[in-house]
Amino acid sequence: MADHAATHPSAPSIPWWLQPAATVTILSGFIVYATWVALVGSGKFGAYLSPFYSPEVKIGGIPISPAFWVLWAPAGFRATCYYYRKAYYRSYFADPISCMIGESRRRYAGETAFPFVLNNLHRYLLYAAGVVLVFLWIDAVKTFFAGGRFGVHLGSLIFLVNVVLLSGYTLGCHAFRHMVGGNLDCYSCARAGRLRFRLWEWVNPFNHRHA
Template identity: 70%
Template sequence: MAEHTATHSAAADLPWWLQPAATVTILTAFGLYAIWAALQGHGYVAPYLSPFYSPPVTIAGIPISPAWWVLWGPFGFRATCYYYRKAYYRSYFLDPVACMIPESRRRYGGETAWPFIVNNVHRYFLYVAIIVLAFLWRDTVETFFPGGHFAVHAGSLLFLVNVVLLSGYTFGCHAFRHVAGGNLDCFSCARGGRLRYGLWQRVTALNQRHAQWAWASLFSVALADVYVRLLMAGAMPDPRLF
């Protein structure tokens, strides 16, 4: 309790603008980096496929970077995420800049009016994100079998950490929690209620740290792509651990 109070007061001592400024800086930097990585047109060095390029989609006759066929899904998922919405409403739009600060507009339509009503498509982006995540797990497993034999390299561990963080973020989603059991008034009355209750409890545990999963997985995706690009450039080795 004392530790919690100390942490809380340390956070309260920070200038109010620090958190929104950090959010703007990090999200903008990540967005610019993702655009730059997508413009490179490729992101593969055996056995690593950059998460920005998975699944590797190409359409004959359309000469654009394969990353553009993929990135709209994870981008839409994050852009409509409940946590990121709070973060960028406050940091980019200062609307509201924090709790207890009145709305700057006289009439507040929130997410019931254009343009933010679009954020309600989040539940559909969830399904796209789960499909992309399945491909990322497949890619990660393949990194442990370079040349058909089991081996553990630093890159494969990095890819594993990345998909674990992405899974924690994806399956801690508020929309997934709703699907798991949030839409029920009575678990014991529902078909498969015990199973759904167990799932809902696990999703809730992830959901309670959703912001942390969101940031950690954002960094790990960028780091995995940077790692692949350094290997592609021959700038560093990929140490074998086992």
């Protein structure tokens, strides 16, 4: 950072720890908030079903918040996302804190040992989170028909923005991009190659802005 400021005198000097500190603060705050909502929330407010509780899962006789039947999918999807990994490896574990800085561990096992080997489940969590996303779209559409008639309310717009942003995030997933257009050397030689090329082109802008 000091070298950078020396070669670029006009660059503002920002303490290196500011970004990891912000990541830890905001991400930890969200995790605490999400856990609290999942534990004590009811999941419903009028016509609105909290995204943490959708789809509604009712299993009698088990004293566990219905949110936990759902949250493992989006939470696992986020926790194994390449960009979330980068953020928490750097900010929580300083491992490493930045590019060009050596490993803090003497022996580096990468993601081949427990627990980080679980990050390789990302593509399967994509499928699970995709199913949840379909239910969130259904919930968002339903909010426009609360009371049996079409109407636009602040809540319905918030639901719509939420699900549009979540869809952009999901379509930008590296595993999704690989699924639609990866693992091919030649599109014109592959089965449905033209379609896969179009899909791959279509998801690229989402992928570029995924972080």
